[in-house]
Amino acid sequence: MALLYVVGILHFVVPELYVQIVPPVLPAPLALVYLSGVAEVGVGLGLLVPQTRSYAAWATIALLVAIFPANIYMAVSMVTIDGTGGGQPSALVRWARLPLQGVLILWAYWYTD
Numbered sequence: 841m842a843l844l845y846v847v848g849i850l851h852f853v854v855p856e857l858y859v860q861i862v863p864p865v866l867p868a869p870l871a872l873v874y875l876s877g878v879a880e881v882g883v884g885l886g887l888l889v890p891q892t893r894s895y896a897a898w899a900t901i902a903l904l905v906a907i908f909p910a911n912i913y914m915a916v917s918m919v920t921i922d923g924t925g926g927g928q929p930s931a932l933v934r935w936a937r938l939p940l941q942g943v944l945i946l947w948a949y950w951y952t953d
Contacts, residue, residue: 841947842887845900848880860921863913879903887951897951904945911937 851858855873862869883903886896913919915934 841951842884844944845880845884845887848877848884851877851880857921861910861914861919863909866909876903876907879906893951894953897948900948900951901945904941904948908938908941911941 851873855870855877858873858876859869862872866872879899880903883896883900886892886899889896914929915931915938918931918934920928
């Protein structure tokens with residue numbers, strides 16, 4: 841599970857991909873992308889350390905709740921993501937991300953002790 845979040849480093853490598861799915865009602869999209877990247881890498885690293893695993897799992901749950909509006913925006917607005925090189929996610933993939941958040945939350949909860 842930790843590797844899933846340490847990949848948050850991509851927020852710093854290709855931030856423009858993530859900026860595109862920040863709902864327009866939120867301020868400072870680039871800053872939010874960087875902040876979520878720091879949070880993802882942080883929880884990923886925290887999950888690797890037994891002494892911090894439970895705290896990191898709770899932080900992961902909070903992070904997943906915080907980024908949920910971006911997934912809703914991406915699904916509802918059918919946001920075109922420029923720069924992916926691999927085409928656009930299908931409507932099925934966009935909508936499947938929503939219940940996947942619940943699965944990820946349950947997975948993180950499993951590590952809360």
